[in-house]
Amino acid sequence: AMDSTPSENRSDKRKVIAVVGGGLVGALNACYFAKRGFAVELFESREDIRQAKVVRGRSINLALSHRGRQALKHVGMEETIVSKGIPMRARMIHALNGTRSPIPYGKKGQYILSVDRANLNKELLTAAEHYPNAKLNFGHKLLDWSIESGAMTFLRPDGAKEQIKADLIVGCDGAFSAIRKQFLRQSRFNYSQTYIPHGYMELTMPPHNGDFAMEPNYLHIWPRNTFMMIALPNQDKTFTCTLFMPFEDFEKITTEEEVMGFFQTYFPDSIPLIGEVAIKRDYFRLPAQAMVSVKCSPYHMGDKCVMMGDAAHAVVPFYGQGMNAGFEDCLVFDEVMEQFNEDFSVVLPEYTRVRVPDDHAIADLAMYNYVEMRSHVNSKWFLFRKYLDNF
Ligand code: FAD
Numbered sequence: 001a002m003d004s005t006p007s008e009n010r011s012d013k014r015k016v017i018a019v020v021g022g023g024l025v026g027a028l029n030a031c032y033f034a035k036r037g038f039a040v041e042l043f044e045s046r047e048d049i050r051q052a053k054v055v056r057g058r059s060i061n062l063a064l065s066h067r068g069r070q071a072l073k074h075v076g077m078e079e080t081i082v083s084k085g086i087p088m089r090a091r092m093i094h095a096l097n098g099t100r101s102p103i104p105y106g107k108k109g110q111y112i113l114s115v116d117r118a119n120l121n122k123e124l125l126t127a128a129e130h131y132p133n134a135k136l137n138f139g140h141k142l143l144d145w146s147i148e149s150g151a152m153t154f155l156r157p158d159g160a161k162e163q164i165k166a167d168l169i170v171g172c173d174g175a176f177s178a179i180r181k182q183f184l185r186q187s188r189f190n191y192s193q194t195y196i197p198h199g200y201m202e203l204t205m206p207p208h209n210g211d212f213a214m215e216p217n218y219l220h221i222w223p224r225n226t227f228m229m230i231a232l233p234n235q236d237k238t239f240t241c242t243l244f245m246p247f248e249d250f251e252k253i254t255t256e257e258e259v260m261g262f263f264q265t266y267f268p269d270s271i272p273l274i275g276e277v278a279i280k281r282d283y284f285r286l287p288a289q290a291m292v293s294v295k296c297s298p299y300h301m302g303d304k305c306v307m308m309g310d311a312a313h314a315v316v317p318f319y320g321q322g323m324n325a326g327f328e329d330c331l332v333f334d335e336v337m338e339q340f341n342e343d344f345s346v347v348l349p350e351y352t353r354v355r356v357p358d359d360h361a362i363a364d365l366a367m368y369n370y371v372e373m374r375s376h377v378n379s380k381w382f383l384f385r386k387y388l389d390n391f
Pocket of ligand 1: 020021022023024025026043044045046059061062063064140141142143172173174175176177178200242308309310311315317320321322323324325326
């Protein structure tokens with residue numbers, strides 16, 4: 001049931017909200033605005049991922065935590081997503097000699113969920129589409145927009161350009177946001193972007209005898225000081241392993257022998273689990289991907305445009321909070337809308353005021369954990385081992 005509230009003492013519900021970007025945050029945001037009864041137009045540069053054969057994204061799976069769940073719950077999507085997630089109740093630290101030791105996340109019973117990115121995105125698009133007042137436009141790549149007129153210029157797959165106007169533009173077009181380009185031309189817009197020296201690469205660990213190759217309800221970590229590997233479980237009983245390492249180290253490995261030597265030295269216990277053939281194949285399949293941290297403020301321009309998700313705050317993935325923070329953006333914006341009766345001229349500056357400090361804190365924590373995960377987890381593990389050795 002679409003429980004859109006009656007519009008008597010509300011702002012004009014015929015207002016058109018353009019959500020630019022149909023990734024995780026854009027798709028969820030479309031639900032939020034549609035639930036309020038606005039005329040929502042979502043524009044996504046890619047074709048509909050629900051029809052595509054191969055979906056190219058940023059990571060195969062990700063960790064959904066409390067703040068993300070709260071945001072999903074508000075539009076009735078929590079259970080749908082949680083039911084397809086795999087609980088990770090603790091970290092599982094893999095030592096060089098193959099010993100595994102769990103480190104709990106928090107109090108007993110607390111856990112985070114490993115969810116499939118493509119499925120999550122598809123479910124959110126479908127949920128948005130269920131609102132009669134929301135329309136999804138795929139194959140629309142935003143080229144530019146005008147703050148004066150609110151007009152956006154889109155490039156269609158056939159090369160044609162299309163001009164579209166909206167009352168409010170919501171930029172959810174990710175870390176390399178085209179919406180943000182207009183912000184950069186404005187006076188008093190603060191912006192910083194940092195590429196970390198590390199890249200990441202994904203490898204798949206297949207099931208063994210029809211079951212998970214390792215304990216499924218953990219986030220597995222192989223901390224190795226300057227680099228590390230992690231593994232998150234998938235519904236199909238595979239694990240997605242992600243190797244995080246400085247680009248210069250990735251570049252040193254150029255032959256199959258060198259990859260195997262590297263795994264033999266640093267992740268020997270993972271070789272029989274991933275498989276030698278797969279390691280040799282996957283390592284050279286795609287180059288390591290870069291990771292960028294973006295901080296900016298304000299998040300809005302006048303009463304015309306606001307940015308959320310990675311467009312406003314791309315963070316390094318070591319805190320597992322990028323998507324979760326983006327989801328929370330939608331919830332916080334919705335609360336501010338409620339508080340200020342959907343008056344964009346008040347809502348947008350207030351959103352910037354309350355949201356910038358929190359998102360910047362998450363960016364800082366993520367950068368801190370970038371160091372913590374590959375080194376400190378290791379030293380904590382040594383302390384733990386020492387403790388056990390005493391018995
Ligand atoms: P995106 O997911 O990047 O979506 C942006 C969308 O906009 C895309 O669909 C794109 O096609 C579209 N688009 C781009 N440009 C245009 C344009 N010009 N016109 C129209 N459409 C456009 N977060 C977590 O919370 N937990 C994790 O465990 C986690 N793990 C991660 C692991 C890795 C390796 C990485 C790289 C990130 C991880 N993140 C994680 C972060 C998470 O991926 C992002 O925060 C999240 O994807 C942000 O969603 P978004 O919708 O803002 O941006």
